[in-house]
Amino acid sequence: MNTPLLEVSELRKHFPIKGAFGRTVGAVKAVDSVSFTLQRGTTLGLVGESGCGKSTTGKVLMRLLDPTSGSIKLDGEEISTFKGKELNAFRRRVQMVFQNPASSLNPRASIGAAIAAPLIEQGIKPPGGVKAKVRDLMDRVGLRPEHANRFPHEFSGGQRQRIGIARALALDPDVVICDEPVSALDVSVQAQVVNLLKDIQRDTGISYIFIAHDLAVVKHMADEVAVMYLGKIMEQGSNEQIFADPQHPYTRALLSAVPSVELDAALTERIRLGGDLPSPSNPPSGCVFRTRCPAYALLPETDRARCADQVPTGEVACHFPSAPLAAVAAHR
Amino acid sequence: MTATASTPTTAKPVATGRSLLATAWMRIRRSRIAMASLAVVVGMVLFAILAPVLVAIEGQDPNTTNTTPEVLDNFYTPGLPLPQYMYPSAEHWLGVEPGLGRDLFARLAYGARVSLVIALLATLVSVVLGTILGAAAGYFGGKVDMVISRIMDLFLAFPHLLLVLSIAPILQSRLAGTALGSGSFVPIASLVIVLGFFGWAYLARVVRGQVLTIRQQEFIDAAQSYGTSHRSMIFKQVIPNVTGVVLVYATMMIPTNITAEAALSFLGVGVKDPTPSWGQMLNAAQAGNWYLSDPWFLAVPSIALIITVLAFNLLGDALRDALDPKSSR
Numbered sequence: 001m002n003t004p005l006l007e008v009s010e011l012r013k014h015f016p017i018k019g020a021f022g023r024t025v026g027a028v029k030a031v032d033s034v035s036f037t038l039q040r041g042t043t044l045g046l047v048g049e050s051g052c053g054k055s056t057t058g059k060v061l062m063r064l065l066d067p068t069s070g071s072i073k074l075d076g077e078e079i080s081t082f083k084g085k086e087l088n089a090f091r092r093r094v095q096m097v098f099q100n101p102a103s104s105l106n107p108r109a110s111i112g113a114a115i116a117a118p119l120i121e122q123g124i125k126p127p128g129g130v131k132a133k134v135r136d137l138m139d140r141v142g143l144r145p146e147h148a149n150r151f152p153h154e155f156s157g158g159q160r161q162r163i164g165i166a167r168a169l170a171l172d173p174d175v176v177i178c179d180e181p182v183s184a185l186d187v188s189v190q191a192q193v194v195n196l197l198k199d200i201q202r203d204t205g206i207s208y209i210f211i212a213h214d215l216a217v218v219k220h221m222a223d224e225v226a227v228m229y230l231g232k233i234m235e236q237g238s239n240e241q242i243f244a245d246p247q248h249p250y251t252r253a254l255l256s257a258v259p260s261v262e263l264d265a266a267l268t269e270r271i272r273l274g275g276d277l278p279s280p281s282n283p284p285s286g287c288v289f290r291t292r293c294p295a296y297a298l299l300p301e302t303d304r305a306r307c308a309d310q311v312p313t314g315e316v317a318c319h320f321p322s323a324p325l326a327a328v329a330a331h332r
Numbered sequence: 333m334t335a336t337a338s339t340p341t342t343a344k345p346v347a348t349g350r351s352l353l354a355t356a357w358m359r360i361r362r363s364r365i366a367m368a369s370l371a372v373v374v375g376m377v378l379f380a381i382l383a384p385v386l387v388a389i390e391g392q393d394p395n396t397t398n399t400t401p402e403v404l405d406n407f408y409t410p411g412l413p414l415p416q417y418m419y420p421s422a423e424h425w426l427g428v429e430p431g432l433g434r435d436l437f438a439r440l441a442y443g444a445r446v447s448l449v450i451a452l453l454a455t456l457v458s459v460v461l462g463t464i465l466g467a468a469a470g471y472f473g474g475k476v477d478m479v480i481s482r483i484m485d486l487f488l489a490f491p492h493l494l495l496v497l498s499i500a501p502i503l504q505s506r507l508a509g510t511a512l513g514s515g516s517f518v519p520i521a522s523l524v525i526v527l528g529f530f531g532w533a534y535l536a537r538v539v540r541g542q543v544l545t546i547r548q549q550e551f552i553d554a555a556q557s558y559g560t561s562h563r564s565m566i567f568k569q570v571i572p573n574v575t576g577v578v579l580v581y582a583t584m585m586i587p588t589n590i591t592a593e594a595a596l597s598f599l600g601v602g603v604k605d606p607t608p609s610w611g612q613m614l615n616a617a618q619a620g621n622w623y624l625s626d627p628w629f630l631a632v633p634s635i636a637l638i639i640t641v642l643a644f645n646l647l648g649d650a651l652r653d654a655l656d657p658k659s660s661r
Contacts (some may be wrong), residue, residue: 091559117568118558121498164554167490171558278482 003076005207006038006061006175011070011080013053030056030282031233033070038175038224043201043208045239047215047254050275053231055099056099056212058179061209062096063087069129084331093123096319097167099180103237105152111138111163118170137166137203141196158189165196169206177209182217194221215258219243227251231280232289235316247321249295271325287312287319295323333487356654366650375563376636380448383441390425390435390485394442394608398433428634430622436632439608446516446609448640450523451589456526459582462535467570470543471535471562478538479623484558487533496526523602527589532640535581542574576655583648587641594637610637 005188013035019025031053046054059065061072072080081089095118098104105114109219116314119126128132136144141162152160161181168176178197194217196235200206207270210221218225219239226236235248245253255286273292277285286308290296296307303320312319360366363495379386387394419427427437469480500522507518549571555569588609596602597611598618605612613633617623623630 059553064553064556086558089555096554096557098550098554102548104554105557106551106569106573108575109568116558117555120563121555121558121560167554167558 003272004037005040006074007071008037008061008071008074009071009075010036011035011057011060011072012068013056014068021084021099026281028279029190029231029283030280031060032280032283034231034233036224036233036236037225038207038209039202040174041205041208042223043210043221044174045218045225046209046211046228047213047218049213049226049230049254051280053214053230053280055179055227056230058177058209058211062094062177062220063090066098072321087120092171093173094175094177095171095173096159096179097164097168097181098140100113100184101157102184103162104164105160110151110298111143111155114152114163115148115166115170118167120163122171124171128202133170134166137169140169140200141166157185158207161185161193162196165193165200169200173206175207175209177306179211180213183212184210187215190217197280202313210303215254215288217242227254230278230283232288233317234289235318237315248318248322249293249323249325250289254292284308286310286316291319294325295320298324353655356576356651359651359654363650363654365646366654369643370652372639374645376444376640376643377448380444383438383445386441387438388436390437392424392435392438393608394434394438394591396434398428407410412530422561424564427628429616430629431620431627432615439613440610440632440636443608443610443613444636446520446603446612446639447590447593448607450520450527450593450603450609451586453524454520454531454589455582455585456592458531458535458585459578461529461532463539463574463578464566464570465532466536466539467543467566467574469548470540471566473544475548477540479518481540484533488649490530492526492530493596494599495530496522496596499526500601516603519603519607523593523596527592530601531585531589535578538577538581540579543570546570546573546593548647561640580652580655583644583651587644587648590637590641590644605657 010029013031013222013246014027014029017026017028019089026310034053034057036091046057048054050161056065061068063079067080070080071078071205074090082090086315101225104276105111109117110130112131112134116130118124119130119133125133134148138145141223143159143162143166147155152163155163161184164181174227181197182193183279185193197208197210198221201208206279208221210218212218212221224236225239227234227242227243230248233282234240242251243255246255253273256271271294273294275292277287278291287307287310293307296304304317310319345360346633360370364618421427424437426440428435429439455650465480465484469477469530500518503518503522512518512521552565552569555565560569593602593609594614597604597609598614603609603612605616610633614637617630617633
């Protein structure tokens with residue numbers, strides 16, 4: 001295949017922990033060696049529970065946060081070191097839809113102004129004028145263009161998310177990073193927004209990084225799926241692969257938690273993960289998932305030592321994929 | 333349907349296409365106290381602006397003295413009744429000053445100009461400085477925040493009275509010989525400088541705190557994601573979201589500055605005779621112990637001061653209620 005649109009390798013984002021007198025006493029490893037690729041016109045779903053670093057990954061890709069190390073290539077061009085004008089130009093190509101429809105729009109700006117803002121800040125004069133472009137965008141996302149003078153508080157959550165999508169599309173980007181775009185919405189509205197995103201992709205060939213914790217939504221949206229846990233990708237593969245034949249114990253546990261009638265009978269047995277997410281400032285050695293792994297308990301001593309010593313790599317970041325999972329955790 | 337429907341109040345849906353400020357105005361119009369205080373404030377401003385017109389209608393002048401030996405004699409003989417023309421009459425609407433016998437209405441009107449100009453200009457200086465510096469401190473954070481915050485501390489800790497005592501003579505000597513050196517420019521300018529440059533730090537603190545919370549909101553990330561410059565970030569994204577606070581604070585700052593002007597002039601370090609201001613009138617009333625024999629002389633500027641300050645404060649309260657998003661009225 002040709003050059004992927006977006007190629008991320010070994011991406012890390014560590015937040016320093018400051019002790020007394022500003023000394024750095026440690027680091028929260030929010031994103032730790034994440035690699036994936038995104039092909040043009042496709043969607044990559046990034047899933048994981050709260051605090052796994054998926055939103056941080058999105059913000060680093062958007063260059064709202066600077067990566068600690070690693071490379072981000074857009075069309076083969078390294079963008080993680082861009083500054084100033086280069087960074088500004090890059091922003092035309094990658095845009096973001098934010099999670100919270102209540103706070104992602106400036107309450108003091110009319111929505112017409114909000115959608116026009118990217119064009120104005122980037123100094124783009126679309127043919128036919130900014131106003132016409134705003135009307136087109138509003139029409140495209142299913143808003144009535146005559147509402148351009150209204151303010152965000154006069155719209156519902158779903159409508160506000162449409163405004164956010166229109167704003168992200170204003171610059172005609174190649175990639176839109178959707179950071180949990182539907183998690184704050186009602187289920188019925190979720191479907192509308194997700195379908196809107198899919199329609200836009202079909203019409204324009206845009207690519208998405210779709211960050212979510214809702215597996216059902218990701219299954220509907222994504223072509224490729226990456227499952228994150230504690231700043232690392234546990235398993236990645238095509239949609240069919242991940243949902244039909246998950247390898248990693250974490251993925252299997254996540255999938256078994258989805259309340260769905262479509263899943264295989266074998267998976268309807270719920271696997272409950274014990275304990276809490278370990279602290280990302282002091283992650284477990286070796287495989288970060290081993291402290292909560294339902295397979296780890298059943299492994300012989302020598303295999304366990306391997307989990308504790310070696311960091312698993314590859315598409316499925318597990319030393320013993322498809323190992324039997326502990327029955328203790330089973331739950332109907 | 334609008335978002336207000338989700339709040340557990342009996343709020344009527346906010347009318348469509350209105351900004352939050354327009355909604356606030358609707359609420360103010362519904363409050364009697366707010367409208368009354370707004371009327372008093374507007375009336376007082378008109379009174380000051382139209383001072384020359386009103387005084388011309390009265391047929392007097394703020395600086396014409398009506399000194400006759402009888403007037404002065406009367407005041408040095410306690411217990412004797414005052415001459416008739418000391419009290420309000422068709423000729424002198426509010427009577428005349430004891431001593432120099434200048435028309436009180438004329439001095440009150442021209443004094444309103446001076447008092448309000450000082451208070452408004454000082455407030456303007458404080459608001460512009462406080463909003464921009466507070467927003468910059470909160471928005472940039474880090475070292476910028478530290479430098480601005482320390483400057484704020486410095487200004488808050490500075491003894492204002494000493495400065496106002498020293499700045500007037502300095503300005504006076506600098507401007508001596510120029511057109512600005514004479515007349516009322518120096519006392520007015522020094523009051524504006526002192527009140528304005530020492531009032532901003534309070535507002536800057538409030539604005540900085542607000543901006544720190546605004547900065548956490550996603551629309552700031554969103555604006556950054558399409559490459560918004562720092563300049564439009566501060567002026568288009570951040571400052572419009574603190575206008576409510578600033579407006580309320582400014583409305584509260586005006587009466588504070590009016591009282592501060594009055595207090596400083598009363599103490600003799602502000603506006604000085606012959607320039608009239610409400611504080612200068614109070615100073616004149618107590619300077620010759622006139623208020624003992626002629627309380628009316630003290631009452632006129634005091635009542636004007638109280639009404640104006642009360643009206644501004646009530647208006648500030650009403651504005652705060654009206655701009656509060658949680659308020660349901």
